[in-house]
Amino acid sequence: MIKLARSVIGTEEMQEVQRVMTLAFLGMGKEVKQFEEELGSYLGGEKRVICVNTGTAALHLAAQSIGLKAGDEVLVPSLTFVSTFQAISATGAKPIACDIDSTTGFIDLNDAARRITPNTKAIFPVHYAGATGNLMGLYDLARSHKLRVVEDAAHAFGTSYDGKKIGSFGDIICFSFDGIKNITSGEGGAIVTSDPQVINDASDLRLLGVMKDSEKRYQNQRSWEFDVTAQGWRYHMSDIMAAIGRVQLRRFETEFKPKRLEMAKLYRKLLADCTGIRFFEMHPGTVPFMMPIRVLDHRRDPLRKYLLENQVEVGIHYKPNHLLSFYGGGKISLPVAETLYSELLSLPFHPQLGENDIHQVCEQIMSFLKDPERMSLRGARGDGAIALC
Numbered sequence: 001m002i003k004l005a006r007s008v009i010g011t012e013e014m015q016e017v018q019r020v021m022t023l024a025f026l027g028m029g030k031e032v033k034q035f036e037e038e039l040g041s042y043l044g045g046e047k048r049v050i051c052v053n054t055g056t057a058a059l060h061l062a063a064q065s066i067g068l069k070a071g072d073e074v075l076v077p078s079l080t081f082v083s084t085f086q087a088i089s090a091t092g093a094k095p096i097a098c099d100i101d102s103t104t105g106f107i108d109l110n111d112a113a114r115r116i117t118p119n120t121k122a123i124f125p126v127h128y129a130g131a132t133g134n135l136m137g138l139y140d141l142a143r144s145h146k147l148r149v150v151e152d153a154a155h156a157f158g159t160s161y162d163g164k165k166i167g168s169f170g171d172i173i174c175f176s177f178d179g180i181k182n183i184t185s186g187e188g189g190a191i192v193t194s195d196p197q198v199i200n201d202a203s204d205l206r207l208l209g210v211m212k213d214s215e216k217r218y219q220n221q222r223s224w225e226f227d228v229t230a231q232g233w234r235y236h237m238s239d240i241m242a243a244i245g246r247v248q249l250r251r252f253e254t255e256f257k258p259k260r261l262e263m264a265k266l267y268r269k270l271l272a273d274c275t276g277i278r279f280f281e282m283h284p285g286t287v288p289f290m291m292p293i294r295v296l297d298h299r300r301d302p303l304r305k306y307l308l309e310n311q312v313e314v315g316i317h318y319k320p321n322h323l324l325s326f327y328g329g330g331k332i333s334l335p336v337a338e339t340l341y342s343e344l345l346s347l348p349f350h351p352q353l354g355e356n357d358i359h360q361v362c363e364q365i366m367s368f369l370k371d372p373e374r375m376s377l378r379g380a381r382g383d384g385a386i387a388l389c
């Protein structure tokens with residue numbers, strides 16, 4: 001089976017975990033502080049980085065730190081991992097699902113603008129597959145309506161926009177370091193911002209709201225006589241996770257990033273002549289996180305079945321959240337998100353994929369799309385003579 005995604009961990013990560021395992025504390029300590037500082041300088045050094053135990057926790061703490069509460073509304077693209085929606089609803093605020101720009105997978109800014117009400121407090125864009133759409137347009141919209149921006153940059157670690165790294169500018173940026181992301185710390189995440197209040201709140205809230213506990217933990221100490229002024233969570237990162245993350249960060253520019261760029265280039269080259277599929281636009285500076293394609297003419301499900309039968313694991317990113325029972329169960333309709341949901345297919349994409357694997361996947365896709373038998377099965381349009389590849 002050619003795998004859709006996987007963690008890529010080497011002997012150096014294992015050695016570093018072993019080193020940390022010999023320390024007196026395994027929880028949040030010096031290693032986490034170092035990872036935060038190294039991430040900060042990688043991103044450009046202007047913002048603070050607060051590490052937590054998942055990307056979802058990062059989004060939740062960002063949402064809480066900007067004061068979201070019941071009665072507030074938050075604009076969010078429907079085509080995202082349910083994590084973005086859950087982080088918003090965890091504060092009591094209501095996620096307002098928005099439609100998608102079909103060329104980039106980014107939130108449709110016109111649709112988002114139409115959904116602004118006096119209760120709208122924030123917008124959570126998602127950098128779908130590692131690329132970002134009109135991010136400057138999004139910040140303009142936010143500014144003109146006084147909305148906070150929390151970027152779900154779970155897919156976009158390492159991506160640059162307009163020559164600047166995602167996480168080096170903007171309001172609040174959240175990364176995920178789960179097992180298959182551009183870099184991993186096993187599980188993990190980070191909040192990146194220069195807002196002193198968010199830095200302060202998120203630092204405390206990740207440690208059950210115990211005030212100023214982060215500084216103590218960095219020294220392997222505890223707080224004994226502390227105060228708590230808000231509901232917090234057990235969201236801190238451990239030194240074991242940070243040890244993995246630090247090695248992955250060192251490998252990123254030299255190893256993971258070039259590999260991801262090469263794989264995307266090869267897929268696009270090999271499938272360039274297939275008229276039956278479409279790629280999303282990737283602006284210069286994108287580090288691709290996954291390889292979603294759109295399969296046109298109602299052929300996604302048969303192609304998906306064909307690939308699975310031929311030992312190629314594929315996925316669908318994502319079922320739009322407005323269709324989930326908890327978020328309305330399809331009470332509203334978002335035409336582009338729903339069309340994309342019927343067309344999307346994510347192809348195998350991880351740094352251990354060989355060139356020959358990509359050739360094999362593309363050959364399978366082409367042989368499926370070229371097969372006249374399959375074309376005549378399309379039925380609906382009855383124009384079986386059009387070659388789709």
Ligand SMILES: *Cc1c(COP(=O)(O)O)cnc(C)c1O
Nearest residue numbers: 054055056081083154176177178
């Ligand atoms: C991975 C991911 C997250 C956060 O996931 P965690 O598993 O909690 O680290 C959030 N949003 C998107 C779009 C993701 O892909």
